[in-house]
Amino acid sequence: MLILPEADAMIAITSQSPDMQGLLDALWTHLLPALTAGDGPSGPWSPALPDLRGPAGDGPADDLRPATLRPGPGNELAGLRTVEVRDGGIVLADAGPALPVRLGAPRAWTADGAVASAYAWTGGRLQVDVVFLETPHRLHLSIDPPAGLFEARWQTVPIEEPPLSAIRMPR
Secondary structure, eight states: OEEEGGGTEEEOOOSOOSOHHHHHHHIIIIIHHHHHOSSOOSSOOOOOOOOOOOOOOOBOOOOOOOEEEEEOTTOOOTTOOEEEEETTEEEEESSSSOEEEEOOSTTSOEEETTEEEEEEEETTEEEEEEEETTSSOEEEEEEETTTTEEEEEESSOOSSOOOGGGOSOOO
C-alpha cells in the first residue's frame, strides 16, 4: 500500500509482482505525475499491457489426451486430489467443488472467471500456471501425462488453504 498525501491518494496493490521495483517505478513515472498535475496529462494515456510471464517451455506441444492424474512425489498441495485433463483444459479436484481451468494457445494467457492460465511443454511435461485473478496467488502445476502424475506448488502460499474454487477476493 502506498499513501501519497501530496496527491490526496492511496494506492492498494493486491496482486503479486516478481518485479516490485519495476511496478513502483511505473507508478512514480506515470501515475504520480497524473495525480499531481493541475489539468491532468496532456494527450491520451495509453498504458502498455504488463508482461505477465507464464511457465517456461522448451519443447513442442504434445498431444494432451483425456486422463485423470494423481499426485506425484513432489506435490506440495496435500488437498489437491486429482487433475483431470479434458478437451480444452484441466479440472482441479480438491475438497470443494471442482475448478475447471481453460487452456488456450501455448504460452498465451487465457482468462475465465476468477482464474487465468498459461502453459508450455518442457521435457515431455506440461507446465501450467494458474493465477487467481482476485488474489496474489499463483499455482504452478507440472503434469506428467505418461506417468499419470502431477505436482503442484504455490508461488505465494495462501494464509489458509480453502478449496481452490473458493480462492477469491473477500466479499
